[in-house]
Structures are given as C-alpha cells and as structure tokens.
Amino acid sequence: MSREIELKLDLGPGSHERVRSSQPLAGAEAKSTPQLSIYYDTKDGRLAEQGCSLRVRRTGNAWVQTLKQSTAAGGLVDRGEWDWAVEGDTPELEKLEELPLDLGVPIAKLERKLRPILRSEVERTSWQLEHGGSRVQVDLDVGSLQADERRAGIEEVEFELLDGPASAVIDLARAVAADLPARLGVLSKAERGAALVGGKLGQPAKATPLSLKEGMTVAEAFSAIVHACLKHFRLNEDLVIDGRNAVALHQARVALRRLRSAFTLFKPVIGEDTRYLELREELRWFTNQLGDARNLDVYLQRDLPSSERAAAEARREQAYDSVIEAMQDQRSRLLIIDLTGWVALGDWRDASRAARPVRAFAGKRLDKLWATVDPTGRSLARMDEESRHQLRIQVKKMRYAVEFFDALYPRSKARKRFGTAIEFLQEALGKLNDLATARTLAASDGTEWWQEQSDELQHLRDAESALRDLQRAGPFWRSDDAPKNASAAVAS
Numbered sequence: 001m002s003r004e005i006e007l008k009l010d011l012g013p014g015s016h017e018r019v020r021s022s023q024p025l026a027g028a029e030a031k032s033t034p035q036l037s038i039y040y041d042t043k044d045g046r047l048a049e050q051g052c053s054l055r056v057r058r059t060g061n062a063w064v065q066t067l068k069q070s071t072a073a074g075g076l077v078d079r080g081e082w083d084w085a086v087e088g089d090t091p092e093l094e095k096l097e098e099l100p101l102d103l104g105v106p107i108a109k110l111e112r113k114l115r116p117i118l119r120s121e122v123e124r125t126s127w128q129l130e131h132g133g134s135r136v137q138v139d140l141d142v143g144s145l146q147a148d149e150r151r152a153g154i155e156e157v158e159f160e161l162l163d164g165p166a167s168a169v170i171d172l173a174r175a176v177a178a179d180l181p182a183r184l185g186v187l188s189k190a191e192r193g194a195a196l197v198g199g200k201l202g203q204p205a206k207a208t209p210l211s212l213k214e215g216m217t218v219a220e221a222f223s224a225i226v227h228a229c230l231k232h233f234r235l236n237e238d239l240v241i242d243g244r245n246a247v248a249l250h251q252a253r254v255a256l257r258r259l260r261s262a263f264t265l266f267k268p269v270i271g272e273d274t275r276y277l278e279l280r281e282e283l284r285w286f287t288n289q290l291g292d293a294r295n296l297d298v299y300l301q302r303d304l305p306s307s308e309r310a311a312a313e314a315r316r317e318q319a320y321d322s323v324i325e326a327m328q329d330q331r332s333r334l335l336i337i338d339l340t341g342w343v344a345l346g347d348w349r350d351a352s353r354a355a356r357p358v359r360a361f362a363g364k365r366l367d368k369l370w371a372t373v374d375p376t377g378r379s380l381a382r383m384d385e386e387s388r389h390q391l392r393i394q395v396k397k398m399r400y401a402v403e404f405f406d407a408l409y410p411r412s413k414a415r416k417r418f419g420t421a422i423e424f425l426q427e428a429l430g431k432l433n434d435l436a437t438a439r440t441l442a443a444s445d446g447t448e449w450w451q452e453q454s455d456e457l458q459h460l461r462d463a464e465s466a467l468r469d470l471q472r473a474g475p476f477w478r479s480d481d482a483p484k485n486a487s488a489a490v491a492s
Contacts, residue, residue: 004081008185011155032125039118050104053190076344118193119146134164147196170341186231204247205235219354226343229259246297256287261400273348289326293319362405369398375471392429414476421469428463
C-alpha cells in the first residue's frame with residue numbers, strides 16, 4: 001500500500017491550454033498519455049459508502065487495478081492506495097481479500113453485484129516538479145466521462161505529493177489558480193460518475209450528512225466539518241456563475257455561513273493560530289458578497305406590484321453581477337485553497353486541545369450555545385426587530401452545531417424533538433427577518449410597504465410556539481447515554 005496526498009483543481013472550460021504555459025509549469029518537461037479508466041461499484045454504491053473507489057485503468061498497453069480509500073482534510077485528500085497489474089478491464093477481486101479494511105460487503109457477494117458505473121477517457125499530461133524541498137507530480141486531465149447514456153466533459157489538474165512536505169501541494173496549486181479560472185475540486189471521477197448516473201451533476205446541492213465518530217479528535221472533527229462545508233459550497237458555486245441559479249446561491253450562502261459557524265464553534269482550539277483572524281475576515285467578506293442577491297431573490301417571491309417588481313428584478317441582476325464578479329475574483333479562489341491548506345496543515349493542529357476527544361468538546365460548546373438561546377423567560381412579542389435578529393443568529397449557530405455534532409449522540413426522542421423545534425424556530429425567525437428586509441427594500445425604492453400585518457403576527461405566533469417546544473425539549477446532549485455512531489440528519 002502507498003499513501004496518496006493530492007489536491008485537485010477544476011478548470012474553467014477551455015482553459016487547459018493555459019495550464020501548460022502557466023507558472024510554475026512553463027518550461028518543465030511534460031509527458032502526455034491517453035488513459036482509459038473504468039470504475040466499478042455495486043448498484044447501491046457499497047464501495048462509495050465505505051469511502052472506497054475501485055477502478056481498472058489502461059495506460060498504453062498495460063492494465064492496472066486500483067483500490068483507493070480516502071479521507072479529506074478541507075479538500076486535501078489523503079488516500080490509502082493499492083495497485084495490482086491485471087490482464088484486462090475486469091477487476092480481479094481475489095486480490096482484495098488480504099486488504100486491511102472493511103469494504104462493507106464480502107468479496108464473494110461483491111463479485112456478484114459489481115458493475116461498471118463510469119468510463120473515463122482523458123488525455124493526461126504530467127509534470128514532476130521540485131518545490132520547497134518536495135517532489136510533486138502535476139497531472140492535467142482533459143477528456144470526458146460517460147455513465148450509462150450520460151456524458152460530461154472534464155478539465156482538471158491534480159497535484160500529488162511524491163515526497164517531502166505536503167505544503168508544496170498547496171503552494172503549487174495556489175500558483176496555478178492565481179493566473180487561471182481554477183477552483184478547488186471536491187469530486188473524484190467516481191463521485192462525478194455517481195452524480196451523473198443519478199442526474200445530480202450540475203444540480204443545486206444541499207449539505208451532506210456528517211458522520212463524526214466516537215474516538216475522533218477535535219482536529220479530525222473540525223477537518224471533516226470544513227471539508228463538508230467547502231464541498232457544499234463548491235457544488236453550488238459553478239451553478240451561480242454559469243446560470244444565476246437562485247437555489248444554488250442560497251445553498252452556497254448556507255455553506256459559507258456553516259463554515260463561519262464552524263470557525264466560531266472551534267475558536268477555543270483554532271483561535272490562537274496566527275491565520276485564524278485573517279481567514280475569518282476573508283470568509284466574512286465573501287459571505288457578505290452574496291447577501292444582496294439572496295435578499296432580492298426572497299423579496300421577488302412576494303406578490304409585488306408590477307412597477308416594484310421591475311425595479312427589484314433590475315436590482316437583482318446587478319446584485320448577481322456582483323456575486324459572480326466576487327466568485328471569479330482571484331481573492332475568493334485563493335481563499336478556498338488557503339482554507340484547504342490551513343485546515344490540513346495549519347499550526348492550530350499542534351495545540352494540545354486539538355488532540356483531545358471531540359465528544360467532550362462538543363458537549364461544552366453546545367452548553368455555551370444553549371446559554372445564548374435558552375427560551376426560559378423569553379417573550380418574542382416584547383423584543384424589537386434587532387433583538388429578534390440577534391436571537392435568530394444565535395439560533396442558527398445552535399442549529400448548525402447540533403447538525404455538526406449530531407452523530408456523536410445516540411438517537412433519542414429528546415434529540416429529535418430538539419432538532420425539530422430549533423429548525424421551526426429558525427424558520428419562523430427567518431420569516432420575520434425576511435419581512436423586515438422586505439420593508440427596507442421597499443423603502444429604498446420609495447415604495448410604501450403594503451404587506452399585511454397578519455403575516456407578521458402569524459410568524460411571531462409560530463416562533464413563540466417553536467420557542468416553547470425548544471424549552472420542553474431541553475439540552476439532549478446532557479444525557480448519560482453512551483455515544484453511538486450514526487449519520488447526522490442535515491437540514492436544508
């Protein structure tokens with residue numbers, strides 16, 4: 001077995017030729033070879049469920065079977081990789097029997113259920129570079145993916161560490177992304193194939209469930225959370241740029257908000273790192289760039305007078321122009337790569353608290369958040385808009401934290417009641433905030449606000465009801481039940 005540490009960048013359409021002439025690749029010796037890869041899995045994705053991918057690849061006249069099992073730290077992928085020479089394009093599964101990992105299904109059963117799920121044909125151009133005391137292989141892949149009858153083009157560049165410090169991978173990726181429309185790649189070819197088969201490639205994506213496990217360290221949990229947030233963001237970013245998709249914009253904004261909440265949640269561990277404040281402020285800047293467009297999307301869902309709708313639609317187009325400009329800006333592209341490197345390799349990892357078990361940390365952080373939203377004695381009717389807005393922010397942070405840590409706690413009625421109540425509370429407070437934002441937007445157009453007061457009263461009653469439900473549910477994490485591993489249910 002070898003270990004594979006790599007980072008992938010997705011390229012803008014037709015930009016692969018610019019990669020060849022970009023720094024630091026210009027002038028370096030390159031080798032180009034055609035590659036045919038066939039990826040295998042069961043119909044229900046048993047291998048993918050275990051974080052594994054199985055492929056058979058032809059380079060020249062030689063076939064190689066490869067099994068990979070990966071973990072990711074904010075986009076920097078650390079993989080266990082096993083290779084075997086094989087005779088053709090069919091996996092030889094007996095070679096997998098001695099592997100020190102659980103594939104989630106017996107080999108004999110796997111052999112009966114295995115099927116090709118993806119065919120990849122690319123022209124691969126490779127460079128080997130010396131950088132910062134490391135050797136890094138750079139692979140540029142240009143070609144196509146085919147899953148069933150569906151096809152998709154692919155242009156991506158991978159940076160794989162051969163030996164030396166892993167920071168060289170980040171440095172080289174950053175150098176390429178500084179000059180090209182390249183963004184962090186978060187899907188393997190196998191994952192792209194699965195999305196292609198399911199018709200989900202190029203569709204807005206919600207946050208995926210987290211499966212933090214008992215025994216994880218704080219560092220491992222934080223890395224998993226950041227990676228999930230970055231993946232959530234990147235699966236929606238291109239849809240905003242290419243199609244001004246309102247659902248994708250909402251999900252991209254949610255992803256950045258979840259990421260910022262993770263920064264706050266883990267501040268006791270990461271806050272003393274010299275880069276913490278810089279990255280936090282950059283995340284704040286980027287998130288704020290998406291706010292106006294999202295507010296106008298929500299505003300335009302209302303039954304507006306025709307003249308007001310025309311004015312709002314024009315403002316929406318301008319707001320999306322600003323969003324797309326920010327997403328395409330070098331500043332945001334490098335921010336995502338910098339986050340990837342910092343999460344995987346940052347000085348914060350050396351802190352003793354980063355090596356402690358995450359469950360004890362989770363309980364303390366949830367307790368602190370609970371103190372900010374504790375419903376006891378609260379009356380929303382007596383709160384002004386700003387106070388309700390601040391409560392909404394704390395409720396959102398509480399909800400995100402519960403979702404992040406959910407898998408660390410056993411499933412129970414109390415946990416379910418708490419999750420339902422805080423979701424409804426956030427939704428009701430969000431609707432109240434939308435009304436306040438709509439009034440502001442109407443005033444900025446010089447339009448008299450026309451919204452029925454009954455809507456606000458109903459949202460207020462809903463919020464009060466959810467607040468009482470939350471009080472009855474109470475802090476489920478204080479249970480003495482033993483922790484269990486389970487997939488977290490992530491709300492939209």
